[in-house]
Amino acid sequence: MTVAQHQHLPALTIGQQDMEYVENFKYLQSNISNTGDVEKDVQTRIGKAAGVYQRLRNIWLSKSITTATKLHLYMSVDIPTATYACETWTKTASITNMLDVFYRWCLRSILKISWRDHITDEEMM
Numbered sequence: 044m045t046v047a048q049h050q051h052l053p054a055l056t057i058g059q060q061d062m063e064y065v066e067n068f069k070y071l072q073s074n075i076s077n078t079g080d081v082e083k084d085v086q087t088r089i090g091k092a093a094g095v096y097q098r099l100r101n102i103w104l105s106k107s108i109t110t111a112t113k114l115h116l117y118m119s120v121d122i123p124t125a126t127y128a129c130e131t132w133t134k135t136a137s138i139t140n141m142l143d144v145f146y147r148w149c150l151r152s153i154l155k156i157s158w159r160d161h162i163t164d165e166e167m168m
Contacts (some may be wrong), residue, residue, distance in 0.1 A: 073128040083120035
């Protein structure tokens, strides 16, 4: 918001301190926007989850760990990392698609499904 846009908004004072109007801020590891746009927050969460996924690469590649155990680990670590604070998100087709793309990428990797296998997204679900 520009200064001119702020002029028509009521002043917010807590105690003796005037509060500043901002376009976005971080709260509990989430990016909060004055427009309600959460795509940046979703992208940040997916990036963090991708980082966690990469740090567990040795587990995903391990032949001594069962696929079931890998999937349990994925569901208990990666999914919560990607969806932390999702209750603050406005559900849109774009956000749903971003999350679905990340989930399918992880699952294809864990299940060792190559693009050459010609397995569609619908078949995976």
